[in-house]
Amino acid sequence: MEMPVPDPVAMARKPELVRRLRAALPAGSVIDAPEELRAYECDALTAYRCPPLAAVLPVNTEEVAAVLRICNELEVPVVPRGSGTSLAGGALPTADCVILGVARMNGVLETDYDNRFIRVQTGRTNLSVTGAVEVDGFFYAPDPSSQLACAIAGNIAMNSGGAHCLKYGVTTNNLLGVTLVTMQGEVLEIGGPWLDPGGLDLLGVICGSEGQLGVVTEAVLRILPKPEGARPVLIGYDSNEVAGACVRDIIEAGVLPVAIEFMDRPCIRATEAFAGAGYPDCEALLIVEVEGSDQEIAEQLAVITEIAGRHNPVEIRESQSAEESARIWLGRKSAFGAMGQINDYMCLDGTIPVSALPLVLRRIGEMSADYGLDVANVFHAGDGNMHPLILFDANKPGDLELCEAFGAEVLKLCVEVGGCLTGEHGIGIEKRDLMLHQYDRVDLETQMAVKDVFDPKWLLNPAKVFPLSVSTARRERRMAAE
Amino acid sequence: MKPASETELAEMIQAATGPLSVIGGGTRLRWRPVTGAPLSSAGLSGVRLYEPGALTLVAGAGTPVDEIVGVLVEKGQRLAFEPPDMRGLMGHDGTPTIGGVVAANASGPRRVQLGACRDFLLGVRFVDGAGRIVKNGGRVMKNVTGYDLVKLMAGSFGTLGVLSEVSLKVLAVPQAEATLIARDLPLDQALGALRAALATPFDISGACHDATGAEAQTRLRIEGMAGSVRYRSERLRAAVCAGWDLVEGADSAELWRATRDASAFVGSNEAVWKISTMPGRAEDLMATLTAQDLAHRALFDWGGGLIWLAVPQTGDSGAALIRATLARLGGHATLLRADGRLRQAAPMFQPRDPALALLETGLRDRFDPRGILNPGLMGARQKVGTA
Numbered sequence: 070m071e072m073p074v075p076d077p078v079a080m081a082r083k084p085e086l087v088r089r090l091r092a093a094l095p096a097g098s099v100i101d102a103p104e105e106l107r108a109y110e111c112d113a114l115t116a117y118r119c120p121p122l123a124a125v126l127p128v129n130t131e132e133v134a135a136v137l138r139i140c141n142e143l144e145v146p147v148v149p150r151g152s153g154t155s156l157a158g159g160a161l162p163t164a165d166c167v168i169l170g171v172a173r174m175n176g177v178l179e180t181d182y183d184n185r186f187i188r189v190q191t192g193r194t195n196l197s198v199t200g201a202v203e204v205d206g207f208f209y210a211p212d213p214s215s216q217l218a219c220a221i222a223g224n225i226a227m228n229s230g231g232a233h234c235l236k237y238g239v240t241t242n243n244l245l246g247v248t249l250v251t252m253q254g255e256v257l258e259i260g261g262p263w264l265d266p267g268g269l270d271l272l273g274v275i276c277g278s279e280g281q282l283g284v285v286t287e288a289v290l291r292i293l294p295k296p297e298g299a300r301p302v303l304i305g306y307d308s309n310e311v312a313g314a315c316v317r318d319i320i321e322a323g324v325l326p327v328a329i330e331f332m333d334r335p336c337i338r339a340t341e342a343f344a345g346a347g348y349p350d351c352e353a354l355l356i357v358e359v360e361g362s363d364q365e366i367a368e369q370l371a372v373i374t375e376i377a378g379r380h381n382p383v384e385i386r387e388s389q390s391a392e393e394s395a396r397i398w399l400g401r402k403s404a405f406g407a408m409g410q411i412n413d414y415m416c417l418d419g420t421i422p423v424s425a426l427p428l429v430l431r432r433i434g435e436m437s438a439d440y441g442l443d444v445a446n447v448f449h450a451g452d453g454n455m456h457p458l459i460l461f462d463a464n465k466p467g468d469l470e471l472c473e474a475f476g477a478e479v480l481k482l483c484v485e486v487g488g489c490l491t492g493e494h495g496i497g498i499e500k501r502d503l504m505l506h507q508y509d510r511v512d513l514e515t516q517m518a519v520k521d522v523f524d525p526k527w528l529l530n531p532a533k534v535f536p537l538s539v540s541t542a543r544r545e546r547r548m549a550a551e
Numbered sequence: 552m553k554p555a556s557e558t559e560l561a562e563m564i565q566a567a568t569g570p571l572s573v574i575g576g577g578t579r580l581r582w583r584p585v586t587g588a589p590l591s592s593a594g595l596s597g598v599r600l601y602e603p604g605a606l607t608l609v610a611g612a613g614t615p616v617d618e619i620v621g622v623l624v625e626k627g628q629r630l631a632f633e634p635p636d637m638r639g640l641m642g643h644d645g646t647p648t649i650g651g652v653v654a655a656n657a658s659g660p661r662r663v664q665l666g667a668c669r670d671f672l673l674g675v676r677f678v679d680g681a682g683r684i685v686k687n688g689g690r691v692m693k694n695v696t697g698y699d700l701v702k703l704m705a706g707s708f709g710t711l712g713v714l715s716e717v718s719l720k721v722l723a724v725p726q727a728e729a730t731l732i733a734r735d736l737p738l739d740q741a742l743g744a745l746r747a748a749l750a751t752p753f754d755i756s757g758a759c760h761d762a763t764g765a766e767a768q769t770r771l772r773i774e775g776m777a778g779s780v781r782y783r784s785e786r787l788r789a790a791v792c793a794g795w796d797l798v799e800g801a802d803s804a805e806l807w808r809a810t811r812d813a814s815a816f817v818g819s820n821e822a823v824w825k826i827s828t829m830p831g832r833a834e835d836l837m838a839t840l841t842a843q844d845l846a847h848r849a850l851f852d853w854g855g856g857l858i859w860l861a862v863p864q865t866g867d868s869g870a871a872l873i874r875a876t877l878a879r880l881g882g883h884a885t886l887l888r889a890d891g892r893l894r895q896a897a898p899m900f901q902p903r904d905p906a907l908a909l910l911e912t913g914l915r916d917r918f919d920p921r922g923i924l925n926p927g928l929m930g931a932r933q934k935v936g937t938a
Contacts, residue, residue, distance in 0.1 A: 183746050184856075191855045206752070228695045239693065241702065242670045257906055263857050264662055265827040268903050268929070269711075270669060273702020277695050280732045294752045316602030323627060323723030324776075362786075365779040372776075420691040423605040452692040453605065492693035500696075505694055508686070514919070515685045516698040522913035534697060546779040 121162035138254030151223030157497025191222035210237035228277030230493035246289035312353035343407030346400035419483030454492035565682030575651025575708030584927030612650025633659025656706030669705035677712035680919025763815035828882030830855035870897035
């Protein structure tokens with residue numbers, strides 16, 4: 070993965086930078102020792118590493134503003150970081166940057182059940198947002214797999230989704246307002262605890278902008294009353310096509326499950342070996358979950374199992390207890406761990422129209438044979454968000470590159486059939502150079518124009534999202550002026 | 552001007568030498584602060600793709616809403632964000648278009664449960680003020696590829712570009728619906744009941760208090776499978792709605808159509824405000840207006856978070872008072888219906904915080920460098936074209 074040549078001027082300013090940051094922040098907030106900076110050299114895309122110039126760990130909005138003002142003045146790039154769980158390299162440093170970590174900003178600022186929102190500092194982890202309100206019967210809906218670790222800051226930057234967004238939407242649908250600090254150090258309140266923010270939808274474009282428009286320090290999140298209960302049904306089929314048809318028929322029937330998860334045979338076998346959830350050995354497996362009271366669950370599952378039955382399933386297993394529900398989810402939830410057990414893997418994140426599912430799975434199978442790399446498919450089937458896991462051996466020279474080439478081909482296929490490069494992980498550096506397969510230059514110019522307005526000097530996370538060849542002029546304008 | 556294709560639209564905008572008034576169906580925005588040559592999207596019409604099994608529909612921006620609704624109904628689906636039909640309220644005829652709905656981010660009572668128009672918008676194609684054709688998003692439900700200009704275009708009232716195509720997430724029409732109704736509750740009890748109901752797990756899809764007529768009505772809507780609707784209405788009656796009446800099916804639907812379209816204000820001579828605030832602040836706001844003797848009739852939707860307010864057309868019709876109070880309480884007010892005199896006195900949109908206004912002007916300068924798209928709308932951007 071190509072990264073821009075670090076700015077020598079910014080790098081030469083390290084002593085002054087560190088001195089000024091130390092003067093502005095309390096003791097222990099600025100890290101510049103090389104051995105300590107190792108902790109910030111990568112995120113969850115561990116194949117790429119680069120220690121930053123320095124890392125800062127502010128505790129509130131004012132400190133974030135102070136950091137950004139200093140970096141703006143010294144023209145040192147800033148890479149914001151939540152918990153560092155990005156699979157796309159969203160928080161990967163450059164050698165000339167300051168990592169601005171929000172991990173110490175994890176407080177709950179306000180909880181309001183009357184108006185059904187919570188205001189938090191964005192270093193708070195996703196799951197602990199729900200943790201703060203569940204005792205009172207509420208929850209925060211977006212649930213990325215990394216929810217135990219990932220921060221709201223990163224969720225907002227990447228517009229994260231999760232297994233249950235078929236019903237509840239992704240981050241942008243549950244975000245009501247943010248406190249945003251611009252690169253100039255200005256503090257902006259955008260939106261708030263009401264349902265229609267007014268004016269242009271700045272909140273909408275900030276969410277998912279991968280930390281390129283500003284640093285979000287506080288967020289107003291919509292919270293929802295927890296449903297009375299939830300229960301999954303497991304359905305196995307002998308072919309991907311039939312499983313796909315079943316998903317389509319469930320959706321067309323007007324039942325809206327909270328989740329429809331899909332696993333293919335390689336994935337089923339791997340998770341069985343790892344977790345022993347007792348899945349049938351079949352070609353395709355669906356886990357469909359519905360919510361409500363016992364009688365509401367029974368009413369929905371009756372429709373779903375009737376539809377599933379029409380397609381001649383290998384097995385239908387309706388959960389009758391909390392224990393059985395946990396068992397049904399066990400394999401799915403350990404899918405990534407199971408893969409990690411077998412090998413190194415790369416997790417893709419393209420989205421396709423649900424109707425293209427059989428074609429795409431068939432093509433991925435063919436590509437797997439061509440590349441000589443195994444692949445297992447886990448999939449949010451209700452909304453077409455695929456997570457093919459490509460297995461490779463990081464110690465074998467050339468294998469990572471081969472895997473990346475395979476991944477790129479899969480993502481291009483997603484775009485070809487009417488989908489997109491990424492459904493919930495973000496572009497980061499990982500898919501940056503594929504952007505021209507989805508958008509043409511005018512489309513990207515228009516997106517970059519938004520960054521020009523918020524961050525005219527292109528100092529915030531500048532080497533991400535846009536292909537380097539497309540953003541060169543903007544990134545180098547600053548350096549040329551020096 | 553009425554382009555028949557996206558390419559023609561781009562050519563017309565490139566060739567424009569002065570301000571353009573961007574028009575969908577012309578049902579909600581006939582008044583303009585700056586006169587411009589009318590540019591209608593009505594020629595960019597037609598459903599281009601519909602996949603019921605993927606819950607997606609793609610249509611030209613000029614497609615009549617009724618045409619889309621008709622196509623969806625055949626498969627038992629609908630636009631779940633319930634776009635309001637403003638013809639009655641605004642006293643305009645014309646044909647509401649999907650582009651107009653998106654440009655206004657117009658959302659009905661179900662906003663409180665499922666989201667706004669912008670939450671159902673999956674992708675857009677548009678032509679910006681320089682005549683460039685731009686696409687963003689797509690036709691799949693989960694998409695974080697690059698910046699989300701889809702949201703930015705929703706509710707931008709044609710100031711950033713002229714929509715040529717939109718793709719939408721649609722949902723199934725539920726099997727059943729029911730409405731619980733209480734009569735003549737005082738405002739604090741009514742809004743308290745709505746908030747209490749919205750905090751239950753019973754998935755309320757509409758929560759309004761109609762205080763526009765002789766008899767006030769407080770209403771809660773439940774939708775879903777028949778057994779589930781029955782179950783939840785019973786539980787609600789046991790929990791927060793003791794003694795409330797129950798109306799089902801078509802009768803229930805009709806009540807929410809009237810709420811959606813603010814039908815109570817059709818044909819009256821009052822100015823109409825649309826106010827967005829925190830549900831818990833609605834009572835404060837109303838108390839302030841009453842204390843200052845501002846005569847009004849109010850329809851509270853979204854559990855109190857959306858207030859349709861009709862005020863006599865005298866003085867500034869409460870503009871200064873309402874907006875100052877909202878600046879204190881949080882929220883904003885849009886002047887939806889007004890006569891020419893009042894339009895001169897009060898801008899349509901609540902003035903923005905100066906720092907945000909600067910960002911918005913910056914965006915408009917990039918998307919519409921000549922300042923020709925609906926100039927004067929959505930705040931005080933000074934440029935008024937090149938003519």
